[in-house]
Amino acid sequence: RIKILATGICRTDDHVIKGLMVSRFPVIVGHEATGLVESIGEGVTTVKPGDKVIPLFMPQCRECNACRNPDGNLCIKSDITGRGVLDDGTTRFSCKGKPVYHFMNTSTFTEYTVVDEFAVAKINDAAPPEKVCLIGCGFSTGYGAAIKTGKVTPGSTCAVFGLGGVGLSVIMGCKSAGASRIIGIDLNKDKFEKAKAVGATDCISPKDSAKPISEVLSEMTGNTVGYSFEVIGRLDTMIDALASCHMNYGTSVVVGAPPSAKMLTYDPMLLFTGRTWKGCIFGGWKSRDDVP
Numbered sequence: 001r002i003k004i005l006a007t008g009i010c011r012t013d014d015h016v017i018k019g020l021m022v023s024r025f026p027v028i029v030g031h032e033a034t035g036l037v038e039s040i041g042e043g044v045t046t047v048k049p050g051d052k053v054i055p056l057f058m059p060q061c062r063e064c065n066a067c068r069n070p071d072g073n074l075c076i077k078s079d080i081t082g083r084g085v086l087d088d089g090t091t092r093f094s095c096k097g098k099p100v101y102h103f104m105n106t107s108t109f110t111e112y113t114v115v116d117e118f119a120v121a122k123i124n125d126a127a128p129p130e131k132v133c134l135i136g137c138g139f140s141t142g143y144g145a146a147i148k149t150g151k152v153t154p155g156s157t158c159a160v161f162g163l164g165g166v167g168l169s170v171i172m173g174c175k176s177a178g179a180s181r182i183i184g185i186d187l188n189k190d191k192f193e194k195a196k197a198v199g200a201t202d203c204i205s206p207k208d209s210a211k212p213i214s215e216v217l218s219e220m221t222g223n224t225v226g227y228s229f230e231v232i233g234r235l236d237t238m239i240d241a242l243a244s245c246h247m248n249y250g251t252s253v254v255v256g257a258p259p260s261a262k263m264l265t266y267d268p269m270l271l272f273t274g275r276t277w278k279g280c281i282f283g284g285w286k287s288r289d290d291v292p
């Protein structure tokens, strides 16, 4: 049982409320938090009351195939299908005698939550809760998408679609990987100032040109975008981002959550010429090992 000290708001919480992501209702969303362990159940050995912790929407059981593979992180215990209960099948929330469901093993928009041991990481006691809560989702997701999944190389050119908390973290990852040009793309120009403060070298809005954004980027960069990231969660921008990386050696990473039960149609020529298209959840990090 964890007392929540601070929690961030991620677009994924809003996707659930809007019905774009599967979840069992009524549900308590929120999945990016810092807390203090208040009490532990029988058999729990890796955390104790008083520990400062981050709940993990991407758990790490250390036993499933993904956990045992050095390149995997999508633990079988993660609740991407929206079961809404703990590992023992129970919910620990109720309202007026009726069950209220968990979200992604976390549910942090509460004063207290209950998580399984495989979904919590002990962190440094001195860590400032209102800052490190972002490691619970947005920061880790974006930063890992750039350095672990995209494997951005020094001197490269990167294009980041969507400049929310996750997109800004992708920019930080591209910068720390040594990218020499980082182009932020957003419809909302109010996002440009912060994007530049964290490392974007240029920012553009798709509204400013009648041409497809991939052509605008190709002209701006002399056709050298090595890495592109979709950090919005829209089908059209997933294709735009794919088309924006170099047709032969480019890599495009899907970070934005795809809307549930939607299909994507794209020209396979985009891949035939050599592009790599990949995605990641929680930036590819193994949560219990990497979050601390």
Ligand code: NAD
Binding pocket: 009, 010, 011, 012, 013, 015, 137, 138, 141, 161, 162, 163, 164, 165, 166, 167, 185, 186, 187, 188, 191, 206, 231, 232, 233, 234, 237, 254, 255, 256, 257, 258, 280, 281, 282, 283
């Ligand atoms: P956010 O809403 O804060 O940011 C999205 C940005 O995209 C906004 O600035 C918005 O103006 C911009 N945008 C919207 N439509 C656009 C368009 N058509 N063209 C250009 N820009 C557009 O969201 P966030 O919290 O940063 O999350 C981003 C996405 O990442 C969401 O889909 C979220 O669900 C997903 N996500 C995925 C993971 C993961 O593990 N893969 C983790 C966290 C969040």
Ligand code: ZN
Binding pocket: 010, 011, 012, 013, 031, 032, 137, 138
């Ligand atoms: Zn999130």
